[in-house]
Amino acid sequence: MKRIALTVAALVALAAPATAEPLLGMWQTARDDNGNSGIIEVAPCGAALCGTLVQSFDANGNDMASANIGRQIISETVANGDGAYRGKVWSPDRDKTYNSRLQLTGDTLSVSGCVLGICRDGGTWTRVP
Numbered sequence: 001m002k003r004i005a006l007t008v009a010a011l012v013a014l015a016a017p018a019t020a021e022p023l024l025g026m027w028q029t030a031r032d033d034n035g036n037s038g039i040i041e042v043a044p045c046g047a048a049l050c051g052t053l054v055q056s057f058d059a060n061g062n063d064m065a066s067a068n069i070g071r072q073i074i075s076e077t078v079a080n081g082d083g084a085y086r087g088k089v090w091s092p093d094r095d096k097t098y099n100s101r102l103q104l105t106g107d108t109l110s111v112s113g114c115v116l117g118i119c120r121d122g123g124t125w126t127r128v129p
Helices: 002-018
Strands: 025-028 037-045 048-057 072-081 084-091 096-105 108-115 118-127
Touching: 037 072, 048 084, 072 096, 084 108, 084 118, 096 118
Parallel strands: none
Antiparallel strands: 025 037, 025 118, 037 048, 048 072, 072 084, 084 096, 096 108, 108 118
16 A cells, blocks of 8 residues: 555655646746836746746846835736637836736747726747747
């Protein structure tokens, strides 16, 4: 009986990476209105996914200090199938939270969203290895 339990536990452990959420990980954002960009770390938060700003860059690509480091950029995000996600994305340059649409294709993530009927293209984010 103990052998069966160990075998089942090993199979579950091996299956977990195969079913891992593809949006998890680090993402380089597109440049904002000020030319700044950042690295967002996407992780589970409850039943949804959230993304936190872990690093920011100025318009020249230099690392910069930002009061927004540690701030949640992506929230309430859930998969809708075929690489499509819906949730919320906060835009630091406009200080607005958009109802977002994210489309994952390989190592790129197309981001867009709307707030009060005003829609915005958030550009294409790329996965950071």
